[in-house]
Amino acid sequence: MTRAAALLLLTAAGCAGPRVITLPDEEGRPADVVALKPPKPGDTVVVEPTRTARTTRPRIFVRPVDLAQLTPAQRRLVEALPPGPSVFTLYYEEGTTRLVPSSRAQLDALLADVRRRGAAVDIEVSGHTDRKGRDADNDQLSQDRAEVVLMQLGRDGVPLARMTAVGRGERNPRVSTADGVDEPANRRVEVIVR
Amino acid sequence: MRAFLAASLMVVVAAGPARAEIARVKSVEGQAHVLRGAERIAASPGLTLEPGDRLVAPRASRMSVTFVDNSRVALGPGTQLALTRFDYDRRSQSGRFDATLRRGSVSVVAGLIARSGEQAMLLRTRGSALAIRSGRLIVSAP
Secondary structure, X not given: OOHHHHHHHXXXXXXXXXXXXXXXXXXXOOOEEEEOOOOOOOOEEXXXXXXXOXXXXXXXXXXXXXXXXXXXXXXXXXXXXXXXXXXXXXEEOOOOOOEOHHHXXXXXXXXXXXXXXXXXXXXXXXXXXXXXXXXXXXXXXXXXXXXXXXXXXHHOOOOHHHEEEEEOOOOOOOOOOOOOOOOHHHOEEEEEEO | OHXXXXXXXXXXXXXXXXXOOOEEEEXXXXXOEEEEOOEEEEOOOOOEEOOOOXXXXXXXXXXXXXXXXXXXXXXXXXXXXXXXXXEEEOOOOEEEEEEEEEEOEEEEEOOHXXXXXXXXXXXXXXXXXXXEEEOEEEEEOO
């Protein structure tokens, strides 16, 4: 914080409470913050104009702050946030670990996203099946699907320690169906890249 | 009796190494580190974090972290942030996240835990607590 900002806070706030500045998230959704145990009356919680901050009992002075009014230090702190996660879904041909043709572009997009994030990446892979076939076979198939993706990422240079893979069988369907139904939307691998 | 002992031992063994990974360090500048019990661990990209860890970014240092519920935090210089509690159920995408800002400033983006309840994600400072539901914010300790 700059000295000027600190002084401003002192005069405005009597200075016992935290300072809070809310901004919309990267998708533009407004922040939603509730002060549960606000500082003493007269302390400051600073809220950006698009706020939906709700303030409860003891009174809090809410002073709108513009994005442009962020100090360089505050701006730097916001810019230091890691990029948000990406989610990819790959679909498979029935009973196999073969991607359906339309998912190949998704796989390329996944690999590109992982490369862009560099050394600090971590990846969560979960495999799923439809409800056709025996539960035990589906558990194995979902695990195989997840591991094939894991190997692919491994070949692309991602260390195994940065990845987890789990097969969930038919237990987490994307589309609910009766048992025995071969629903293509459920034959999938979901990959979260952080 | 032996069987009972063996069974309880197995439970302990199973519980021992199961300290959940709750987050990973994504970027580090300067002397940022993690205090875990009596241990001091130099922070580096990829370091996994556990509940109870205290994150420290001394003067001229910074650190950023992504949690398994997709919450994200960046610590500015001169900041101490304790990860008091972090319970997360991946299937239901719900849980509790309590952090305490002892000094300095953090920027925060709420993740999935925050959406799972009015007070599921709490950021405490001395004498106050903020329930974070969504959005980005900067919080500076008093």
